[in-house]
Structures are given as C-alpha cells and as structure tokens.
Amino acid sequence: xxxxxxxxxxxxxxxxxxxxxxxxxxxxxxxxxxxxxxxxxxxxxxxxxxxxxxxxxxxxxxxxxxxxxxxxxxxxxxxxxxxxxxxxxxxxxxxxxxxxxxxxxxxxxxxxxxxxxxxxxxxxxxxxxxxxxxxxxxxxxxxxxxxxxxxxxxxxxxxxxxxxxxxxxxxxxxxxxxxxxxxxxxxxxxxxxxxxxxxxxxxxxxxxxxxxxxxxxxxxxxxxxxxxxxxxxxxxxxxxxxxxxxxxxxxxxxxx
Amino acid sequence: xxxxxxxxxxxxxxxxxxxxxxxxxxxxxxxxxxxxxxxxxxxxxxxxxxxxxxxxxxxxxxxxxxxxxxxxxxxxxxxxxxxxxxxxxxxxxxxxxxxxxxxxxxxxxxxxxxxxxxxxxxxxxxxxxxxxxxxxxxxxxxxxxxxxxxxxxxxxxxxxxxxxxxxxxxxxxxxxxxxxxxxx
Numbered sequence: 001x002x003x004x005x006x007x008x009x010x011x012x013x014x015x016x017x018x019x020x021x022x023x024x025x026x027x028x029x030x031x032x033x034x035x036x037x038x039x040x041x042x043x044x045x046x047x048x049x050x051x052x053x054x055x056x057x058x059x060x061x062x063x064x065x066x067x068x069x070x071x072x073x074x075x076x077x078x079x080x081x082x083x084x085x086x087x088x089x090x091x092x093x094x095x096x097x098x099x100x101x102x103x104x105x106x107x108x109x110x111x112x113x114x115x116x117x118x119x120x121x122x123x124x125x126x127x128x129x130x131x132x133x134x135x136x137x138x139x140x141x142x143x144x145x146x147x148x149x150x151x152x153x154x155x156x157x158x159x160x161x162x163x164x165x166x167x168x169x170x171x172x173x174x175x176x177x178x179x180x181x182x183x184x185x186x187x188x189x190x191x192x193x194x195x196x197x198x199x200x201x202x203x204x205x206x207x208x209x210x211x212x213x214x215x216x217x218x219x220x221x222x223x224x225x226x227x228x229x230x231x232x233x234x235x236x237x238x239x240x241x242x243x244x245x246x247x248x249x250x251x252x253x254x255x256x
Numbered sequence: 257x258x259x260x261x262x263x264x265x266x267x268x269x270x271x272x273x274x275x276x277x278x279x280x281x282x283x284x285x286x287x288x289x290x291x292x293x294x295x296x297x298x299x300x301x302x303x304x305x306x307x308x309x310x311x312x313x314x315x316x317x318x319x320x321x322x323x324x325x326x327x328x329x330x331x332x333x334x335x336x337x338x339x340x341x342x343x344x345x346x347x348x349x350x351x352x353x354x355x356x357x358x359x360x361x362x363x364x365x366x367x368x369x370x371x372x373x374x375x376x377x378x379x380x381x382x383x384x385x386x387x388x389x390x391x392x393x394x395x396x397x398x399x400x401x402x403x404x405x406x407x408x409x410x411x412x413x414x415x416x417x418x419x420x421x422x423x424x425x426x427x428x429x430x431x432x433x434x435x436x437x438x439x440x
Contacts (some may be wrong), residue, residue, distance in 0.1 A: 011418055015392065017399050046425055052394045053367070053374045059278035063292045067274070067299050071267035 001029040013051050013253065014043050016126035020178065023130070027179065063208040114194040120180060125216050127178045127187070128198045138174030138189050148175045152186045160186045161227030165248050190245070197235040197245065201226055213239070224249045262306040269318050270299045276315070277322040283390045284326040284383055294329050298322040316397070316404035323405055325388070332384070377427040379418050385420030392417055 001010075006029045012018045013026050030036055131138075140151040147161040152159040155177055164172040170192045178187050183203055190197040214221045220239070224231045224246045234248060270277070275297065281291035298321045309317055378386055391397045391405060402417075403410045 011414065011421075015399065015417075041423065043421065046421060046428075047393050049370070049374055049428070050378075050389070050424075053393060054369045054378055055274070055371065055375065056394050057279045057282040057291070059274040059295065060288065063278065063295060064271070064274055066296065067267075067270055069300070070303075071271065255421055 001025050003029075003036065005031060006030070006033065007039070010036060010039055011043065014040060016130060018130070020130055023179075043059060053087070121214055121216075121221060123180045124198075124200055124221055124232050124234050127180065127200070128219065130194060131176065131178070131187075131189075131198065139176040140175045143172055145172060145175075145210045148188070149174065151175060152177075156184055156186055158227065158229075160188065160231075162250075163191070164190060165245075168244075168248055169193075170245050170248065192235075192237060192241060192245065195235050195237045195241070197233060197237065199224070199226065199249065200232045200234070202232060204229060213242075222246060226250075261409050262309070263303060265309070265314075266299075266306040269314055270302060273315050273318055276387070277319060279318060279394065280322055280387065280390060281326050283378070283386060284323070285329060286379060288330055291326075295305045295322060295324040297325040297328075301325065313404055316401040319391070319395075319397075319405045320331045320407060336406055374428070377424055381420060385416055385423060388413060388416045389424065 006026060006178070009018060009022065009026050013023060018026065018205065030040070130148060140148060142148050142151075142164065145164045149159050149162040150160075162172070166172065170190045172188065173191045173196075174189050176187050176189065177184050178200070180187070180200060180202065185203065186201045188199040188201070190199065218243060219234060219236050222233045222242055224233055226249055231249065233242065233249070235242060235245075237245070274295070277295045278291055281294045282288065285291050285294060298318075301324075302318060302321050305321070378389065381389070387406070388402060391402045397405070399410050399413050402413045406413065
C-alpha cells in the first residue's frame with residue numbers, strides 16, 4: 001500500500017470502518033511509515049481531548065420529567081395493551097440496555113486509570129463489529145477443532161485451546177486473527193442460533209478488567225478463561241445464553 | 257390512530273437517547289433553553305410520526321428528527337439576526353474579554369481552561385462540521401448512522417469529518433489565536 005492510499009484510508013481505519021483485510025494491509029503500511037503513524041496519533045489526540053474536555057451536555061431534569069409525563073399520559077390512555085407482559089418485558093430489556101449504555105459511557109469518559117482498559121474494550125467491540133460487517137467474519141472456515149487449531153499454530157506463537165460445543169448448541173464455525181492494540185490475537189468464532197460469537201484469546205498480560213459485563217449498542221462483552229488464558233466473549237446473545245456459553249468455555253477440557 | 261406499541265416505542269427511544277439528543281441540540285443551538293425546546297419539539301414530532309418509522313437504525317432516526325428541529329430553530333434565528341445580542345453567543349463574547357497571562361502552553365492550562373478552549377473552538381466551527389464531530393467523537397455514531405441523521409451520502413460524512421477534524425486541529429494548535437484580541 002502506498003502513502004497516498006494509506007492517507008485516504010487513515011480516518012476509516014481510525015473510525016473502525018475498514019474491513020479486516022484492508023485494515024491489515026493498512027497496518028502493514030503503518031509499520032513502515034512514520035508519517036502515517038504520526039497522522040494517526042494526531043487523530044487520536046484530537047479525539048482524546050474532545051472526549052476529555054468537550055462537555056457532553058446532559059439533558060436537564062425538567063426536560064426529562066416533561067417527556068416522561070407526556071409518555072406516561074399516552075400510555076395510561078390504553079393501559080390494558082401497555083401492560084401486556086410481552087411489552088413489559090421489552091421495556092425492561094430496554095431499560096437494562098440503557099443502563100448498560102450508561103455504564104459504557106461512564107467507562108469511556110472515565111478516569112485516566114481506566115483508559116487503557118477502555119481502549120481494550122473498544123478494540124474488542126470494534127473488532128467484532130468490523131468482522132460482522134465484512135463479507136465473512138472468519139478466515140478459516142471449519143467446524144472441526146482439529147483443523148482450526150493447526151491453522152492458528154502456523155500463524156501465531158501460541159495456538160489457543162479449540163473446542164467445539166455444537167452438541168450444546170454453540171457450534172464452532174471457524175477462526176481468525178485480529179488485532180487488539182498492537183497484539184495479534186486468535187479469535188474463535190462460534191454460532192448460536194443467529195448469533196455470531198467471538199472469543200478473543202488474550203495475552204496473559206492483558207485483562208479487560210473485572211468480571212463485570214460490559215454492553216455497547218446491544219452487544220455484550222464478558223470475560224472468561226480458556227485453557228488458563230484470559231479471554232473475552234463478544235456477542236449479541238442474551239445474558240442467560242452468554243453465561244451458559246461462558247461456563248462451557250471455562251470447563252477444563254478432557255484429553256482427547 | 258397511532259397504535260400503543262409504536263407510541264411506546266417512541267417514548268422509550270426518546271428517553272433512552274435523551275442525552276444524545278440534548279447534547280446535539282445544545283451544540284447546534286448554543287443555548288440550554290433552545291436545545292431543550294428543540295428536543296421537546298422533536299419528541300412530539302417523533303410521536304406523531306411513529307408509524308412512519310420504517311425500521312433501520314432507531315437512534316439515527318430519532319437524532320435526525322432532533323437535528324431537523326434544531327435546524328428549523330436556527331433558520332428562524334438567522335432571519336431575526338439583524339439585531340443579534342452579544343450575549344446570544346457567549347462564546348463569541350468571551351473572545352473579547354482580556355485574557356490573563358499569556359501562558360499559552362497547553363500543558364499549563366488547567367482543566368477548566370482546556371474545556372473552555374475546546375468548547376470555544378468547537379462552537380466556532382461551521383455547524384455542518386461541528387455536528388459531524390459531535391456525532392462521531394462524542395456520541396460515537398458510525399458513518400452509516402451519521403449519514404442517516406444528516407440524510408447525506410456517506411462520502412459527504414467522510415469529507416466533512418476530515419475537514420472538521422483538520423479545522424479543529426488547526427485551531428487548537430494555533431496558539432496565538434486565543435490571545436489576539438488582547439488590547440480590545
């Protein structure tokens with residue numbers, strides 16, 4: 001990739017809008033081009049100061065109360081339909097989602113000590129989204145753990161533990177290699193119903209933080225352990241499905 | 257008649273993204289009262305139009321309505337601009353205040369001055385650059401979502417974002433600009 005192309009792609013890369021293959025070409029160029037690296041750092045510094053110093057104005061309580069009242073008014077006119085359990089369930093889900101969104105926003109705008117972690121979190125989410133946006137979220141398509149593991153072995157220092165859980169409803173569909181910060185990490189891809197699940201196997205030094213679940217735009221990130229290595233699960237499954245999957249991952253493997 | 261579920265959908269949506277809506281309005285209009293009024297207008301409009309929501313990104317749909325209400329207010333304001341009061345735009349007014357020492361090195365600015373400085377520069381940008389910066393950097397919308405809010409092609413979003421970033425970057429590195437109107 002030449003500098004001219006890289007320059008055009010730079011904001012897209014920075015904003016997480018490049019597909020994975022092009023991202024990698026761009027990163028290869030970045031490795032050898034100090035100018036493009038400097039330009040990227042400049043963009044990041046600008047974003048940093050905007051997020052840190054530009055106020056995100058929060059809606060005044062009066063406005064919120066006013067809309068809440070009008071909303072309640074419209075609902076009470078047709079109470080029977082509003083109280084249908086399905087809608088109530090949807091509403092509670094929406095509330096949970098909003099709370100998750102707030103957690104992430106607080107996380108993003110949080111103290112500098114949390115910044116490294118939040119960068120990791122952001123990397124994991126954006127990698128998942130980028131993969132979903134690409135034509136195929138996987139580099140090696142295989143439902144066979146004995147194909148996926150050797151594929152990794154040829155590409156990165158430590159191949160992860162690869163298990164298939166299709167019997168339990170979480171089928172292994174392949175793997176890819178992605179970047180988290182500057183590290184190349186293996187990603188195992190599973191499918192559960194219509195949900196695509198990414199399992200990032202992280203370097204032992206990286207911990208995406210405590211065991212709490214982090215949500216962003218309807219996607220959930222949760223920490224797990226995979227054969228003694230820290231890992232992060234990113235998906236849009238619901239909490240129960242996610243917990244079940246996490247337990248499967250955490251279970252020590254039988255020798256096969 | 258508007259069905260309950262679509263109305264409930266708008267209620268949830270507006271309340272869920274109320275801060276995002278208000279933040280956009282506040283940055284576009286520069287006034288608390290106007291921003292709150294514009295968001296309330298937007299809520300009423302969204303409630304009336306709830307049946308017309310045709311799927312797609314709901315946050316972008318909601319913010320597009322908010323933005324249209326803000327632009328409508330701006331248009332009215334620009335018509336009345338003949339007699340603009342100086343405190344209508346506190347940021348511009350502030351520029352004429354004498355600055356303290358010329359300690360213009362960024363590291364030495366305390367956080368409230370840094371805030372003030374970036375707010376001022378952002379507010380000074382033309383609104384079409386300001387809004388993409390707010391939507392992308394603060395609200396973290398994707399290009400696609402921003403394009404939906406602005407009802408423009410993604411290419412336009414990209415070029416405005418690039419230009420907006422360059423302008424803001426330049427304003428922030430031009431150390432001299434803040435101190436210029438000293439003697440006034």
